[in-house]
Amino acid sequence: MDLIRKKRAEAVNRIISKGYLSTKRVYVGMATCEIAAGSKEVMAIFQDAIAKGLTDVYLSQKGCAGRCNLEPTVEVVEEGKVPVKYGLVTPERAREIIERHLKKGEIIQEWVI
């Protein structure tokens, strides 16, 4: 049991060292269904933005949450705030999420699930 606790603590540390405590965590759905709906392109937009200097963002993929007709989905989670879930995210919407939400903190209500 101690071993598993140690392993968990190490895992948590590794996740934190990758920037988990950044102000905003972005999760992009990457299951077969989400990829079919175009989530790879969406993921690429976020990766590209980070490569080009977007900071304070922890980007991760996730499995399918089960919201089929609104895929691809993207969540923006911020400590102390209500998690925001976007549906039907296209590359254009992803760019706008980066500009308006990630950079300026504006929640784009029309796309929220």
Place this chain on the structure above:
Amino acid sequence: MSDKQYKLTFCDGSGCLKNQAREFRRVFEEELQRQQLQQNVQMHLSGCLGMCGKGPILIVNPGYIMYGHLRLEDASEIVREHLVNGRPVSRLIIQEDHLYNRFFRIFGDSEFFGRQMRIALRNCGVIDPEKIDDYLAMRGYEALAKVLTEMTPQQVIEEVKKSGLRGRGGAGFPTGLKWEYTAKQSDPEKYVICNADEGDPGAFMDRSAIEGDPHTVLEGMIIGGYAIGSRQGIIYIRAEYPLAVQRLKKAIEDARREGFLGERILGTDFSFDIRICLGAGAFVCGEETALIYSIEGARGMPRPRPPYPSVSGLFGKPTLINNVETWANIPVIIIDGADWFSRIGTATSKGTKVFALAGKVRNTGLVETPMGTTLRDIVFGIGGGIPNGKKFKAVQTGGPSGGCLPEQYLDTQIDYESLAKAGSIMGSGGMIVIDEDSCMVRMARFFVEFTQDESCGKCTPCREGTKRMLEILTRITRGQGRPGDIEKLERLGTMIQKASLCGLGQSAPNPVLSTLRNFREEYEEHIHQKKCRSHECTALLTYVVQDNCVGCGACKRVCPVNAVSGNRKEKHTIDPKLCIKCGQCYDACKFNAIAKV
């Protein structure tokens, strides 16, 4: 979602309702009104949150602050201190560190997710499935460590038995008993198999579970291996799921590296490893004996049982086979306890079930709810009802082995027994909603075509019987139904049920028999009046131009066989002899002047 400052989630499960949850909510709403805060908060109801002993429960977001054991007089304090002054009321906060419902922290405040309870899918959509660190951070492999260091195999089996967990693959056999039978065999060589051969049309629960959280399946299997004394696990998964296979492979490698798989797991004497076996996608290989043959390299065909795989399975050795969802439940049962697990659900069916909700429903998707939730709650609550103002006709559960349940069964509480009593089955969890535009005969024909196509051909009732049924159904949908066809279908159906070798054959006639029972008048209309009320059977419908035709000529232009005639600005006509019923004129008409009759 809105600019509301706070999101409040009230548990609306039956346990909380017994503890005055509704009264609490009423008092709370009054208090909000008094303080004129209604504009600042958004209120949600959740399904059972599984903390029935601590109800009523209120979750306040942001911050995911959970209040429990609430009494009516606490309402004003929470409103005043938390919502007005921004100071959470610490004496009422409860701390929960259970495994289930983790996803609630992110998804709990939306209508679709909030009414669910997630055990098997607890991490799906929450963690990165390709990072073992993410799984570890969610107390991953803690159940395994607990089992290896604090429990004997017998205690593990007792715990699973006590939980009341039943097989999620369809048949619903008590999981703990299966484990016990396999553990009792004295053969030193035993196998553990995960059945991920998901073949029902429209079902994708297992794929999503593996793609979203592969480690939980591995952890469940390793625990199973420890309980029955096995060293080797096999995941039988269809090759059509490449991403799921890739993530499983990665998960297995990571687990080996971290010492959760392989020799001397976590420094104990227990060794266990898992390999993947790819299936070619035959529906019948989801049947356990056929699946075992397929792994052995033989043709996938069922054999009579007994002996059951628990006695003589893979390579003649005792074998424990469970479905993906069943395995995913195991770590939660170990950590959160069988006592907790057995409180969720109905008298005979415990825990939750994952459904793939599809068809004519607003919110399609994966739904995990406690057993005992009604079909109405799923279709109209979580599913959001039927789109485009159409009327509900039926819900099909259990895929090609299941049945269609019409409106009068909507308040059926879902569990293995009640669905069987209503004339359908739980199955692996496919749920297709049908609206008034769908023809039930065609629906039945679709499923029989599937089972006929997938029949392995070993036993005559299934091989020949489904073929004959399909012929009759095809005839009926083409307008060539004869008197006596219904009786013939019923006789054939009952014969196939009784005489087929495996579960797939025995359940193949269910879609036909259940629609015959509940929608017999549609069959009769097809046969005697040559009419299909939902206008889906093209052979039974005629396109007619009505009097409101303005003679614009749009239909004439699109008709591929020149069946439409008429002068400009005069009513057109369709020649039924030439019409091939492609429906293009119907779609092209801007004046709704063409009708299907």
